[in-house]
Every structure is written in structure tokens, then in C-alpha cells.
Amino acid sequence: MSDCAICGRRSEKDDLCAYHISALENVKIAFDEWRKALEIDWNTYLTRLLDEENIGKWAREVVEYLMQQDGS
Amino acid sequence: MSKIMVISEKPTAARKLAFALDEHNAPQEIKKRGASYFECLRGGHAIYVVYALGHLFELKQVEKGWTYPRLDMEWVPKYEVDKKATNVKPIIRLIKRLAKEIDEFIIATDYDIEGSLIGYLTLRYACGIDSDDARRMIFSTLTKNELQKAYDEASTELDFPMIEAGQVRHEIDWLYGINLTRALTLAIKNASGWFKIVSTGRVQGPVLAMVVERDKKINVFVPIPYWNISAEGICNGSAIHLEYSRGRIDNRVKTVRIANGLQERKGTVGDIKRSIVSQPPPVPFNLGGLQAEAYRHFGFKPSRTLNLAQTLYLEGLISYPRTNSQKIPPTIDVKQILVQLSEQKSYKSIIKEIIGQKVLSPAQGKSTDPAHPAIHPTGERASRRLTPSEKRIYDLIVRRFLALFGKPAKKERARVEVKCNGHILVCRGQRLIEAGWMRYYGKYVTVQERVIPEMDIGDAVDIVRVDVEEKRTAPPRRYNPSSLLRLLEKKGLGTKATRAGIVDSVRSRGYTLNDRFEVSTLGYALFETLQKYVPTLLSPDFTRELQGEMDKILQGETDRETILAHAKESLLELLNSFKEQEDMIGRDLVNGLQRYWNESEEVGTCPTCKDGKMMIIRSPKTGKRFIGCSNYRQGTCDQTFPLPQKGRIVPLGKECPHCSHHMIKVGSGRRAFETCINWTECPGRKGALEKLEKQRAKGERKDE
Ligand SMILES: [Zn+2]
Numbered sequence: 001m002s003d004c005a006i007c008g009r010r011s012e013k014d015d016l017c018a019y020h021i022s023a024l025e026n027v028k029i030a031f032d033e034w035r036k037a038l039e040i041d042w043n044t045y046l047t048r049l050l051d052e053e054n055i056g057k058w059a060r061e062v063v064e065y066l067m068q069q070d071g072s
Numbered sequence: 073m074s075k076i077m078v079i080s081e082k083p084t085a086a087r088k089l090a091f092a093l094d095e096h097n098a099p100q101e102i103k104k105r106g107a108s109y110f111e112c113l114r115g116g117h118a119i120y121v122v123y124a125l126g127h128l129f130e131l132k133q134v135e136k137g138w139t140y141p142r143l144d145m146e147w148v149p150k151y152e153v154d155k156k157a158t159n160v161k162p163i164i165r166l167i168k169r170l171a172k173e174i175d176e177f178i179i180a181t182d183y184d185i186e187g188s189l190i191g192y193l194t195l196r197y198a199c200g201i202d203s204d205d206a207r208r209m210i211f212s213t214l215t216k217n218e219l220q221k222a223y224d225e226a227s228t229e230l231d232f233p234m235i236e237a238g239q240v241r242h243e244i245d246w247l248y249g250i251n252l253t254r255a256l257t258l259a260i261k262n263a264s265g266w267f268k269i270v271s272t273g274r275v276q277g278p279v280l281a282m283v284v285e286r287d288k289k290i291n292v293f294v295p296i297p298y299w300n301i302s303a304e305g306i307c308n309g310s311a312i313h314l315e316y317s318r319g320r321i322d323n324r325v326k327t328v329r330i331a332n333g334l335q336e337r338k339g340t341v342g343d344i345k346r347s348i349v350s351q352p353p354p355v356p357f358n359l360g361g362l363q364a365e366a367y368r369h370f371g372f373k374p375s376r377t378l379n380l381a382q383t384l385y386l387e388g389l390i391s392y393p394r395t396n397s398q399k400i401p402p403t404i405d406v407k408q409i410l411v412q413l414s415e416q417k418s419y420k421s422i423i424k425e426i427i428g429q430k431v432l433s434p435a436q437g438k439s440t441d442p443a444h445p446a447i448h449p450t451g452e453r454a455s456r457r458l459t460p461s462e463k464r465i466y467d468l469i470v471r472r473f474l475a476l477f478g479k480p481a482k483k484e485r486a487r488v489e490v491k492c493n494g495h496i497l498v499c500r501g502q503r504l505i506e507a508g509w510m511r512y513y514g515k516y517v518t519v520q521e522r523v524i525p526e527m528d529i530g531d532a533v534d535i536v537r538v539d540v541e542e543k544r545t546a547p548p549r550r551y552n553p554s555s556l557l558r559l560l561e562k563k564g565l566g567t568k569a570t571r572a573g574i575v576d577s578v579r580s581r582g583y584t585l586n587d588r589f590e591v592s593t594l595g596y597a598l599f600e601t602l603q604k605y606v607p608t609l610l611s612p613d614f615t616r617e618l619q620g621e622m623d624k625i626l627q628g629e630t631d632r633e634t635i636l637a638h639a640k641e642s643l644l645e646l647l648n649s650f651k652e653q654e655d656m657i658g659r660d661l662v663n664g665l666q667r668y669w670n671e672s673e674e675v676g677t678c679p680t681c682k683d684g685k686m687m688i689i690r691s692p693k694t695g696k697r698f699i700g701c702s703n704y705r706q707g708t709c710d711q712t713f714p715l716p717q718k719g720r721i722v723p724l725g726k727e728c729p730h731c732s733h734h735m736i737k738v739g740s741g742r743r744a745f746e747t748c749i750n751w752t753e754c755p756g757r758k759g760a761l762e763k764l765e766k767q768r769a770k771g772e773r774k775d776e
Binding site for chain 1: 323547663
């Protein structure tokens with residue numbers, strides 16, 4: 001049993017808690033729409049999400065986590 | 073000469089009663105050490121009008137000890153439970169003393185569950201009288217006529233179903249509140265040694281659950297881009313506004329293609345549809361309706377609106393506001409009210425018009441209330457200058473009352489299609505043909521008119537401008553105090569008397585951060601623990617069931633004892649299962665609390681005491697964040713620094729080159745900037761401060 005890498009709640013899968021898993025799912029689902037809309041790749045998408053005013057708190061944390069993972 | 077005691081709910085109501093009942097309109101107020109009563113003469117009897125201050129008595133546990141389960145309780149003077157309630161002491165003492173010489177008792181508290189209970193408890197525990205010997209005055213306004221009539225026709229029996237329903241609600245709320253709060257608090261204490269009161273209650277659990285569900289949706293939300301196309305055209309010499317008929321477009325390239333296809337083209341008018349829409353007058357106000365409208369127009373919180381309406385009621389200006397009814401029954405003399413209201417200049421001309429109608433029949437709503445009609449003005453004039461807020465609520469209530477007598481409003485809507493280069497654009501128009509009731513309701517209703525020129529099929533349209541707007545889908549709306557209250561009403565949670573307080577309490581207990589019901593880490597910790605171990609406490613079923621049982625008491629289908637016994641049984645079951653899992657519950661809550669306290673990462677060592685850690689902390693009271701020293705809780709250091717309220721804060725683990733304070737990053741992505749925690753004072757940070765001010769101004773404009 002490990003903790004969520006983002007918030008410290010109990011993790012359910014891949015070092016993420018239930019909340020951050022569902023945020024990650026949303027980020028992935030929305031990518032399809034963004035790709036269709038703007039023809040951008042995954043990394044550009046993540047960077048652009050950070051500028052989005054209305055992105056949810058957990059979704060933003062997941063994006064930051066993904067970018068950090070990618071960078072390290 | 074016999075002596076009669078009339079028991080009212082509040083000093084202002086007592087004064088109104090005394091002036092209405094005294095034959096010479098000159099009752100005497102007798103003051104006794106911190107309390108008073110009114111002496112009146114009527115029909116050869118001496119009447120003593122006394123008052124309570126809301127509840128004078130509260131429930132207290134019989135057996136001692138701050139533990140659970142505690143299932144036995146008794147009614148005691150309020151000051152025994154609430155040390156601050158010293159003001160009720162002289163009042164109870166006065167009523168007790170006067171009661172000794174009284175021949176007859178009449179209860180004249182508000183006619184609803186809470187009022188009936190206040191009257192009953194005062195009679196029983198202050199007067200020491202058996203409730204079978206008292207009479208009940210029933211009224212919905214504090215006007216002289218209605219009070220005199222209520223006195224002359226007082227019921228010979230108290231309203232026992234209401235009293236019982238009120239009593240059992242207090243008892244069950246007490247049982248659940250006390251026992252569950254102790255269970256949670258003790259679970260934390262046994263797991264960690266900390267004493268942090270974590271409370272929940274019968275209605276509060278389900279409300280927390282609803283607020284959390286909405287918060288979760290907002291937290292995982294990812295906005296998606298889309299585009300809107302609109303255009304300006306000229307038709308028959310007049311400018312028209314056009315919108316792309318298919319609404320949102322989900323692709324930028326496609327958007328540009330469509331926009332280019334419209335640019336400076338010629339179109340022709342195709343299909344034209346016109347329709348007349350009739351909008352009936354609004355329904356009379358019940359409390360929820362008034363609260364929603366006052367929030368919409370004045371931004372008043374539901375609890376504030378209730379307080380203001382309560383004051384207007386006590387002044388005799390409006391009927392009893394704690395009502396669920398949207399009906400004005402035929403027993404109310406609406407003509408008389410209108411005639412009286414017409415003495416006020418601002419309503420005079422409208423009322424003249426209304427009274428000119430053949431029949432005066434106000435619009436009616438669906439909701440009913442067994443005890444009171446919908447909120448309406450009494451027609452009486454204020455005996456003092458109303459405060460600006462009182463005036464606003466009063467005007468809203470009067471205008472709504474007047475609107476009930478108006479004819480339906482009629483609007484004409486038009487939808488004109490313009491075909492252009494294979495695309496269809498739409499021009500929409502709306503105009504008011506007949507204002508009807510809207511004129512009476514005045515500034516509380518506005519119609520957005522969009523006037524469009526005469527157009528015929530085949531007319532040419534020149535597209536002179538095309539606008540493309542890139543937008544984003546929006547997250548679910550956050551609750552505000554008014555929308556949450558409406559939801560509770562819809563779901564049958566709480567009562568008209570308790571809802572506003574419940575909505576306030578979710579925030580005041582630190583479970584949400586602000587008026588927008590953003591859930592705090594503490595709120596999540598409590599929610600997650602309850603969901604895992606005692607989900608019953610979050611489900612609306614239990615409390616809805618109780619509400620149903622209270623209704624059965626009111627209808628005489630069951631009694632207080634049966635329901636209380638049943639409630640104690642299920643509570644005990646719940647507490648037993650809680651106790652079995654206490655270790656786990658305590659551990660989970662402690663983990664949650666630790667997250668709550670530490671959520672905010674450490675910024676570095678405190679520059680003042682050189683021992684504590686500078687932490688990002690959110691004030692549970694204001695929801696505002698700031699940096700404070702961890703030694704604050706030990707009381708040894710109170711160093712704090714302000715923080716910008718928007719944007720994520722990340723400590724950078726380096727020092728400011730200008731003032732050597734810790735550095736932080738504010739915000740993320742392209743808008744992020746670095747600053748030090750001393751940014752408001754730091755000589756090198758003037759720029760950051762200005763940038764923040766600018767952002768704040770922008771943010772505020774957006775909030776409007
Ligand atoms: Zn997490």
C-alpha cells in the first residue's frame with residue numbers, strides 16, 4: 001500500500017489516488033478533443049493546459065506531475 | 073379582575089401584541105432587572121404580555137462525561153448549556169415570578185413548529201404549568217386587527233402535533249450531533265493525542281456530501297476548445313447581427329474555412345419564423361423564493377434575507393416569512409392591503425391601475441404550508457425609518473405582491489435565416505409587446521430586447537464583418553449560498569427554519585473555504601472517512617426519513633415517543649459499529665488532518681525565531697492563505713507574511729538576492745513568476761507587486 005505521489009492519499013493504481021486517477025483520465029480524454037481541435041502533440045497539450053484558467057485543481061496537479069516525470 | 077399571561081417569542085412581538093390588545097392603546101412596560109413585560113387592560117381583564125428570546129431552554133445530557141453514547145437528555149435553562157446566554161436568566165426569573173398570580177395562560181409565539189415549541193417549553197419550565205390549561209393565539213401578521221382577532225378567537229387547545237414534532241427534531245438533532253461529534257473527536261484523540269473537535273450532524277453530513285461531489289467534478293475538469301462564428305450584415309439598409317447556425321465548431325481549421333467563406337459575401341434571407349410567447353406572472357414568495365430573489369438582486373445571503381424579513385414581520389409590515397406557501401388564500405383581504413399600500417407614493421399609480429380591474433385575483437403557486445400563507449405585505453406603514461437593506465427587501469416583497477395581479481407579459485420572437493455561400497446564419501430578434509405584470513414588478517425583471525429590421529424572404533444581406541471567437545467549455549458551477557439552499561429545499565433536507573443555518577455551518581466549521589463552497593482538505597478528510605466507515609451519515613435517506621416521520625406526527629399518524637425510540641435504536645447501532653472501527657477511523661482522520669495542516673509545503677526556516685518552519689497556511693475563517701511560523705501553535709512565534717491569493721505556490725529553496733528572504737514561485741505555466749515571501753516590503757520587488765495588483769484588478773472585473 002503506497003501513497004499518491006501527488007497528494008499523499010492512499011494510492012489506488014500507478015502511485016495515484018482515486019481523485020488523481022480520475023483527473024488523469026480526464027486529461028487523457030480531453031487530449032483527443034484538443035488534438036482534433038488544434039492538431040497539437042501531447043507535450044504541447046500539457047504545456048497549454050497549464051495556461052488554462054478553468055482547469056481543475058487535481059487536473060492541473062496531474063499535468064504538473066506528468067511534466068515533471070517526463071523531465072526527470 | 074382575572075389575570076392573563078400572554079407569552080410571545082420576542083420583545084418586539086410582545087410590544088406589538090401589547091399595543092394591539094390594550095383597550096387604550098397605551099400598555100405599560102414594566103422593567104425588572106434586565107427583563108420587562110407589558111401590562112394591558114382588555115374586557116375587564118389584566119393582561120401581562122411577556123416574551124422569550126427565541127429558545128429559553130435547551131437540551132442537556134443527564135449522565136455526566138464527555139463521551140458516547142449519551143442517549144438521555146433533559147430541558148434546562150439555556151444558560152446552563154451556553155455560558156454566554158446570561159440574558160435569558162432574568163427573563164426566566166421574571167416569568168416564573170409573574171406566573172404565580174396568573175389565572176389563564178395564552179401562547180402567542182410564531183405559529184410554526186419552532187414557535188409552538190418555544191411557547192410550550194416556556195409554559196412548562198418557566199411558568200410550571202400543565203400545558204392542558206393553556207390557549208393558543210394563531211396569526212400570520214402582527215397587525216392590530218389580526219392580533220385582536222387571534223386573541224378573541226384563541227384556540228382552547230395547544231397545537232400538540234407541532235410541539236411534538238419540534239421537540240423530537242431537537243432531541244434527534246441533539247442525539248446525533250453530540251454523539252457523532254464526540255465519536256469523531258475521540259477517535260482522533262485516541263489515535264494521536266490531539267484534541268480537535270470535528271463535528272457532524274443529521275443534515276450536515278448529506279450537505280457536505282453534495283458539496284464534495286460538486287467540488288470533485290470541478291477539480292478534475294479539463295476545458296476543451298471550441299469556436300463560435302458571428303457576423304455583422306446589412307439588410308435593407310439596417311445592420312443585423314448574425315450567428316453561425318450550427319453553434320460550436322470543434323476545429324480551428326474548419327472554423328477559419330467557414331469564416332473565410334463568409335467574409336464580404338452576399339447572402340439572402342431564407343426562412344423566417346415569428347412566434348408570440350406569453351409569460352404568466354410570477355408566483356407569490358415563500359421563504360426560499362424570497363431568499364433566491366434577494367440573492368440575485370442584492371447579493372444577500374439567505375440567512376441575512378431571513379433576518380431582514382423577520383424584522384419586517386416584527387414591525388408588522390409583512391406576513392410571517394418562515395413559510396413554504398406560494399398561495400394567497402381568499403381569506404386575505406387583498407383589496408384592503410392594496411388600498412393601504414397605495415398611500416405610499418412609489419406604488420400609488422400602479423395600484424390605482426390594479427384596483428381598476430374587475431376581479432382581483434392574485435397568481436398562485438404550487439407549494440403549500442399548513443400554518444401560513446405566502447409572504448405578502450400587510451399594507452401597514454413603517455413606524456420608523458427602515459434601513460436601506462430592510463427597504464430593499466420590503467420593496468421586493470411589495471413589488472412581487474403587485475406583480476401577482478398583472479396580466480401575462482407577451483414577447484414576440486423572430487428567427488430569420490440567412491443563406492450565404494452554402495452556410496446558414498441566423499438573426500434572432502425579441503421584443504416586448506405587452507409588459508403586463510413586468511411593469512408592476514419594476515426593476516426586478518428585465519427583458520433583453522433585440523430589435524431587428526423588417527426582412528422578407530429573398531432580401532439581400534451584405535456580410536460586412538465576420539468574427540471568430542475561440543472559447544473553452546466551462547466547469548460545473550460552484551454552489552453559492554442561495555443555490556445550495558434551493559438544492560436542500562428540492563431534496564427535502566432540513567426545514568425552512570434550519571436550512572440557512574446549515575448552509576452557513578458547512579463553512580464556519582472549516583469544511584469549505586469560502587462562499588463558493590470550495591472544499592478544504594479538512595472537509596475532504598471528513599468526507600472520505602465517513603464514506604469509508606459510516607456512509608449512512610452522508611446519505612440523505614436517513615434525514616429525509618426523519619422529515620417524513622415528523623410530517624406524520626403533524627398529521628397525527630404517529631407520536632414523538634415512537635420516533636425517538638426508533639432514532640435512538642438506529643443511532644446506537646451506528647455508534648457501536650463506529651466504536652468497532654474507531655482505530656481505523658481515527659487513523660484516517662489524523663492522516664487527513666495532517667494533510668490539512670501540512671498541505672501547504674514548508675517554505676523554509678522562520679527568519680524571526682530561527683527555529684520554526686515557515687508554512688503556507690489557509691485561514692479556516694476567511695479561507696485566505698498566508699505564510700506563518702509553525703511555532704505559532706506553541707505560542708512562541710507569530711511571524712507571518714501575506715501571500716497572493718491566486719496561483720499555485722511552490723517554494724524554490726533559494727534566497728532573495730535583495731532581502732535574503734525565502735523565494736517562492738507563484739502560479740504555473742507561462743503566467744508564473746518568482747518572488748520572495750517578503751514581497752510586499754522587499755526593495756527589489758516593486759515590479760512583482762504591480763503585476764499582482766494588475767492581475768487582481770483583472771480577476772475582479774471577471775468576477776463581476
Ligand atoms: Zn492524489
